[in-house]
Amino acid sequence: MATSNSDRRLDVVVFGATSFAGQILCAYLTKRHGTDGSLRWAIAGRNAAKLASVAVGTGADVEQIIADASDPGAMATMAADTSVVISTVGPYALYGTELVKACAAAGTDYCDLTGEPQWMQRMIDTHGDSAESSGARIVHACGFDSIPSDLGVWHTQQQAIARFGTHCSKIAMRVKSIKGGASGGTIASAMNVMDEVSKNPALRKALANPYSLAPADMRTGPEQPNVMIPTKKDASGEWVAPFVMASVNTRVVQRSHALLGRPWGDDFLYDEAMMMGDGPAGAAKAAVVTGGLGSLIAAASFGPIRKLLTNYVVPKPGNGPSEEKQKTGFYDLRFFGETADGKKVVTMVTGDADPGYGSTAKMLGEAAVALLERDRSALPGGFHTPTSAFRDDLIDRLVEHAGLTFSVLD
Numbered sequence: 001m002a003t004s005n006s007d008r009r010l011d012v013v014v015f016g017a018t019s020f021a022g023q024i025l026c027a028y029l030t031k032r033h034g035t036d037g038s039l040r041w042a043i044a045g046r047n048a049a050k051l052a053s054v055a056v057g058t059g060a061d062v063e064q065i066i067a068d069a070s071d072p073g074a075m076a077t078m079a080a081d082t083s084v085v086i087s088t089v090g091p092y093a094l095y096g097t098e099l100v101k102a103c104a105a106a107g108t109d110y111c112d113l114t115g116e117p118q119w120m121q122r123m124i125d126t127h128g129d130s131a132e133s134s135g136a137r138i139v140h141a142c143g144f145d146s147i148p149s150d151l152g153v154w155h156t157q158q159q160a161i162a163r164f165g166t167h168c169s170k171i172a173m174r175v176k177s178i179k180g181g182a183s184g185g186t187i188a189s190a191m192n193v194m195d196e197v198s199k200n201p202a203l204r205k206a207l208a209n210p211y212s213l214a215p216a217d218m219r220t221g222p223e224q225p226n227v228m229i230p231t232k233k234d235a236s237g238e239w240v241a242p243f244v245m246a247s248v249n250t251r252v253v254q255r256s257h258a259l260l261g262r263p264w265g266d267d268f269l270y271d272e273a274m275m276m277g278d279g280p281a282g283a284a285k286a287a288v289v290t291g292g293l294g295s296l297i298a299a300a301s302f303g304p305i306r307k308l309l310t311n312y313v314v315p316k317p318g319n320g321p322s323e324e325k326q327k328t329g330f331y332d333l334r335f336f337g338e339t340a341d342g343k344k345v346v347t348m349v350t351g352d353a354d355p356g357y358g359s360t361a362k363m364l365g366e367a368a369v370a371l372l373e374r375d376r377s378a379l380p381g382g383f384h385t386p387t388s389a390f391r392d393d394l395i396d397r398l399v400e401h402a403g404l405t406f407s408v409l410d
Helices: 020-033 048-058 072-081 097-106 117-134 147-164 184-199 202-208 246-259 279-300 303-313 323-328 355-373 392-401
Strands: 010-015 041-045 063-066 082-087 109-112 137-139 168-179 239-241 269-277 330-339 344-351 382-384 404-409
Touching (some): 010 020, 010 072, 020 041, 020 048, 020 355, 041 048, 072 082, 072 097, 082 097, 082 355, 097 109, 097 117, 097 137, 109 355, 117 246, 117 382, 137 355, 147 168, 147 344, 147 355, 147 392, 147 404, 246 269, 269 279, 323 355, 330 355, 355 392, 392 404
Parallel strands (some): 010 041, 010 082, 109 137, 168 269
Antiparallel strands (some): 168 330, 239 269, 330 344, 344 404
C-alpha cells in the first residue's frame, strides 16, 4: 500500500555527492535552498573524508551519511530515512542497482542522471511491480539525458494542439549548437555499455529497439527514423549528422509516449541529429562529424582498444570540465514538428551552461524537488519519465530557476 513520506526524517539525500556531477549538484542545492531552510537534505557517499571535503568545498553543511552502493543494508536504511534520493553514482549498471531496489521496496522516490538504456530496462522489468506496490516514484534520465529532449517533445506537442487542434505525427529534434565537455563518469558509463554488449551479444538487439524502455507489452511499433550518415533531406533544411545521445533520448521519449497512452498516435515518429549547416561546407562538416563518431565507436567496440582508451586516453571518473567551461557552455535544440495533414511547428529549448554538468546539475536538482512536492494521488508509484512525472510543472521550474528556455519559433 502506497503511503505518504511526510514523516521521513529527511526530504532529500544526494547519494554520490563526491562524484563530479554530485559536487556540482551539492553546490546548486546549497545556493538554491540553503543548508538550514525548509528543505531537509543530506549528502551521502562511501568515503567519509571525501564527503567532508565536498561539504566544505560546496558549502553543503548538512548531514553526512556514510553508505556503500554495494551494501544492501546501507541502501535500505538510507532509503527508509528520506522522501527522495538523488543518485549521481555511475556507471549505474555497476553501482546503481541496490539503491533502486531499496527505494522501490521502501516507497522512496528516486531520480538520477543515467544514460544507460540497458540498465534502465533491467530496473523497469525487475523492480516495476515493487515500485507500483510501495508507491515509489522512480524517474531515470533527469539530466541532459533526457530532460531537454523529453520535455521538448511534450512542449512541441502542446503547441501543435493549441495552434492546430491536433498533435504532431512526427517530430525531429536537431541540435542547432552545443558547447560543453565530457566527464570521466559519462565516458565510463559508455564504456561499460560496450563491455556488457561484448559479454552478451543479444543485448545489441535490445539496445537497437527504439521501444526498449516502453512497458513490456508495448515494445513494438513502426520503424523509427535514425540518422546514421550525413543527410541533406531533413526537416531542418540543413545537412545533419548523427547525435551521440540519440540512442538514449529517443528511447525515453518513446517510453513517455507509451506511459501517456500513446496520445500522439501509434505511428508517432521521433528522431535526433545534429545540424551541420547548408551547402558544401555543411556537407563536409557532416561527413567529418559522422566519420569521427563512427571511428571512435568502432575503436571502442574492441576490448583491448577500449581498455587502452579507458586507462590512458579518456578522463577518469571524478574528472570533468572546469568551472569556467561549465559556465560558458550552452545548448540550443530545435524541434521540427509536423501534423498528419502537413501543418508545421518549430520550437526551441536552450540551456545556459555546460549541458552534461552545469545544466544537468540544475535540472536534476529541480526534478528532485518537483518529485518531493508532487502529490501522490496525482502521480502513483512506478517507473516514470520526466514527461510522465512532471510535464509543464518541471518546465516552469526549469525556466524560473535552472536557466532553460522553452519557446516557439515562427
